[in-house]
Amino acid sequence: MAELIFFSGTMDCGKSTLALQMGHNRSARGRRGLVFTRDDRAGRSVLSSRLGLSTAAVEVTEGCDLYAYTERALAADPEIDYVICDEAQFLAPAQVEQLASVVDELRVDVFAFGITTDFRTRLFPGSRRLIELADEIRVMQVETLCWCGARATHNARTVGGEMVVEGEQVVVGDVAPDAQVGYTVLCRRHHRARQAYGVPTPAPAPAAAGVPGHTEVAADLSR
C-alpha cells in the first residue's frame, strides 16, 4: 500500500542527502519517480545536499497543484511509483493535501523531507499539515549537536551574528553564523536562553592506560 512518509529533523541533519539516496536506490532498480522541491539554497529546480550531490527537480511554486502534476506525469509514464519532495516545510497546506491524494488515489508513495519548526520554534504550515496527515513520521537518525554537545532539536536564525526571534518565517539560507542572515541548530535549553553561541564542553579525558580510546582503535584496525 502506498504511504505518505514525512522525514523530519533540524537543518543540516542530512534530509536532502537521504532524499537523494532514496531516489538513487530506486532509480538504480529501474523504478521511476518525480522529485519536487521548493526554494533549495542552491537555486531553482534543484535538490542539493551539503555533501555535494544534487539532482534536477521540479520547482514547486505557490499555485502548483502537485496532484494534477503527478496525474499528468503518470498518464505519460504509468511506471512512476514514487514522489520525493524536499524542503516540504515550504509547501502550502493545500499542497500537502494534494500529496495525500497522490498516495490515496494514485497509489504512489510520497516521501517528504523537511524541518518541522522555524527559528521561533513555531511549526511551518506545510509541516503542520504533514504531521497531521502522514502515515508515518520518521525523525532523522543522524543527530545534529548544539554547541554545548547536547542533541540539537531546534533551529535558530542569526542576523549579523545575533540570534533573533522575530522576522519573516521564510528566509532561505544556510547554517553559517558569519552570514548576514544565517542559521544554527541548538538544544531547547539554549534556544530558550537565546544563546546561539557558547563555550563547548571539553572532550572527555583520554582513556586510562590499557583501555583503547577512539584513536587507538582506529590505529589498530589499520594494521
Ligand SMILES: Nc1ncnc2c1ncn2[C@@H]1O[C@H](COP(=O)(O)OP(=O)(O)O)[C@@H](O)[C@H]1O
Ligand atoms: N565535510 C563533510 N563530511 C561529512 N559529512 C558532512 C560534511 N559536510 C556535511 N556533512 C553531512 O551532511 C549533513 C547535511 O546534509 P544535508 O542533506 O545538506 O542536510 P539537510 O538537508 O538536513 O539540511 C551534515 O549533517 C553532515 O552529516
Ligand SMILES: Cc1cn([C@H]2C[C@H](O)[C@@H](COP(=O)(O)O)O2)c(=O)[nH]c1=O
Ligand atoms: C529555521 C528556518 C529555516 N528556513 C530556511 C533556511 C533553509 O533555506 C531551509 C532549510 O533547509 P535545510 O535543507 O533543512 O537546511 O529553510 C527558513 O526559511 N525559516 C526558518 O525559520
